[in-house]
Amino acid sequence: xxxxxxxxxxxxxxxxxxxxxxxxxxxxxxxxxxxxxxxxxxxxxxxxxxxxxxxxxxxxxxxxxxxxxxxxxxxxxxxxxxxxxxxxxxxxxxxxxxxxxxxxxxxxxxxxxxxxxxxxxxxxxxxxxxxxxxxxxxxxxxxxxxxxxxxxxxxxxxxxxxxxxxxxxxxxxxxxxxxxxxxxxxxxxxxxxxxxxxxxxxxxxxxxxxxxxxxxxxxxxxxxxxxxxxxxxxxxxxxxx
Amino acid sequence: xxxxxxxxxxxxxxxxxxxxxxxxxxxxxxxxxxxxxxxxxxxxxxxxxxxxxxxxxxxxxxxxxxxxxxxxxxxxxxxxxxxxxxxxxxxxxxxxxxxxxxxxxxxxxxxxxxxxxxxxxxxxxxxxxxxxxxxxxxxxxxxxxxxxxxxxxxxxxxxxxxxxxxxxxxxxxxxxxxxxxxxxxxxxxxxxxxxxxxxxxxxxxxxxxxxxxxxxxxxxxxxx
Numbered sequence: 098x099x100x101x102x103x104x105x106x107x108x109x110x111x112x113x114x115x116x117x118x119x120x121x122x123x124x125x126x127x128x129x130x131x132x133x134x135x136x137x138x139x140x141x142x143x144x145x146x147x148x149x150x151x152x153x154x155x156x157x158x159x160x161x162x163x164x165x166x167x168x169x170x171x172x173x174x175x176x177x178x179x180x181x182x183x184x185x186x187x188x189x190x191x192x193x194x195x196x197x198x199x200x201x202x203x204x205x206x207x208x209x210x211x212x213x214x215x216x217x218x219x220x221x222x223x224x225x226x227x228x229x230x231x232x233x234x235x236x237x238x239x240x241x242x243x244x245x246x247x248x249x250x251x252x253x254x255x256x257x258x259x260x261x262x263x264x265x266x267x268x269x270x271x272x273x274x275x276x277x278x279x280x281x282x283x284x285x286x287x288x289x290x291x292x293x294x295x296x297x298x299x300x301x302x303x304x305x306x307x308x309x310x311x312x313x314x315x316x317x318x319x320x321x322x323x324x325x326x327x328x329x330x331x332x333x334x335x336x337x338x
Numbered sequence: 339x340x341x342x343x344x345x346x347x348x349x350x351x352x353x354x355x356x357x358x359x360x361x362x363x364x365x366x367x368x369x370x371x372x373x374x375x376x377x378x379x380x381x382x383x384x385x386x387x388x389x390x391x392x393x394x395x396x397x398x399x400x401x402x403x404x405x406x407x408x409x410x411x412x413x414x415x416x417x418x419x420x421x422x423x424x425x426x427x428x429x430x431x432x433x434x435x436x437x438x439x440x441x442x443x444x445x446x447x448x449x450x451x452x453x454x455x456x457x458x459x460x461x462x463x464x465x466x467x468x469x470x471x472x473x474x475x476x477x478x479x480x481x482x483x484x485x486x487x488x489x490x491x492x493x494x495x496x497x498x499x500x501x502x503x504x505x506x507x508x509x510x511x512x513x514x515x516x517x518x519x520x521x522x523x524x525x526x527x528x529x530x531x532x533x534x535x536x537x538x539x540x541x542x543x544x545x546x547x548x549x550x551x552x553x554x555x556x557x558x559x560x561x562x
Contacts, residue, residue: 288452
């Protein structure tokens with residue numbers, strides 16, 4: 098398991114890594130990846146937290162089906178997700194053929210398209226962690242707040258949110274890291290144009306074909322981010338207090 | 339029974355047998371399909387990277403001489419042989435609804451054009467013909483291999499793209515005149531570390547022989 102990582106470290110152009118990472122292509126990819134992964138996280142928070150709430154609290158027929166559908170992108174090959182997104186938002190897609198002339202559309206080949214692809218793949222990580230947090234929550238706190246007259250939104254903000262904070266943060270970190278590493282759905286749905294849709298993983302893939310040193314340097318960045326996220330989450334996921 | 343099997347096996351000793359794994363340029367996918375080998379396709383630069391990294395393949399075929407030359411210099415392959423030539427063409431939606439007549443039209447405003455990334459031969463050739471024609475194209479994407487360009491246009495996400503003439507059929511193809519075009523040369527070589535060198539050589543012979551020539555010309559390649 099460790100060997101590929103060691104191999105990567107050994108191959109890294111340590112003496113020139115600074116200039117590799119500040120080359121225009123690398124800077125474009127780093128900036129774009131940061132913008133898109135944070136955008137995808139924002140989308141996931143807006144849609145994912147209410148979804149987690151529904152899954153944890155509401156009882157309705159088809160809830161387990163809904164949960165399965167929400168988690169599906171986690172196990173679906175990302176490239177299939179990209180094809181699916183095209184079939185909906187592409188120029189000949191279900192929605193794309195109607196809204197294609199709206200400003201900002203069609204989505205393929207745009208930065209917004211990258212954010213959508215990343216959010217599609219990464220949101221389940223946020224939903225799953227948040228739902229788990231909501232289920233573990235001792236609901237008596239919320240009930241106490243309710244008896245004290247707190248309205249639902251106020252109650253959610255001042256009682257529920259702080260209590261599920263750690264789960265939400267863990268979910269958000271995993272979601273962001275997954276979005277940052279997203280390749281298959283992104284390249285299928287949004288293509289690969291430097292500065293607009295070529296994120297870090299795509300730049301690494303393209304770089305491997307021409308300038309492997311630059312690709313390895315960017316790989317080191319992604320590796321470092323992944324490690325940082327895991328270290329930050331060690332208490333929650335690795336069973337270490 | 340075992341003896342009979344052995345005799346049978348010995349009787350078949352004519353042409354070399356066994357699994358041959360061929361790693362070939364993406365543009366060769368259709369033409370190679372019937373040539374009897376385990377096939378894997380990628381952009382030519384990706385092929386170089388894979389062979390350099392020690393991928394267990396027996397035969398490599400690239401879409402340009404430069405990629406193959408890198409493998410030759412690294413001592414990873416035997417002497418390559420040119421087996422096919424190709425030209426570029428403009429891929430359009432079937433029936434050419436945007437009425438694209440030539441390279442100059444690709445610079446039109448509002449036209450969504452995709453090209454292959456300059457790190458793969460198709461992208462480098464495309465840039466070469468566009469530069470020579472003095473056409474400035476602003477592509478919406480630089481795809482990572484040439485098949486992705488053809489797929490993106492065929493799927494309707496882009497209006498046009500530059501691909502190999504062999505990648506698209508006539509109703510979706512606008513030819514580029516020879517004077518403005520490039521000739522892509524396809525070399526094939528046996529990998530030095532091939533697990534089954536006789537079978538690998540037999541595949542190359544098949545490719546250079548009647549079966550290969552017919553498959554290649556059927557798919558629009560020009561024979562050297």
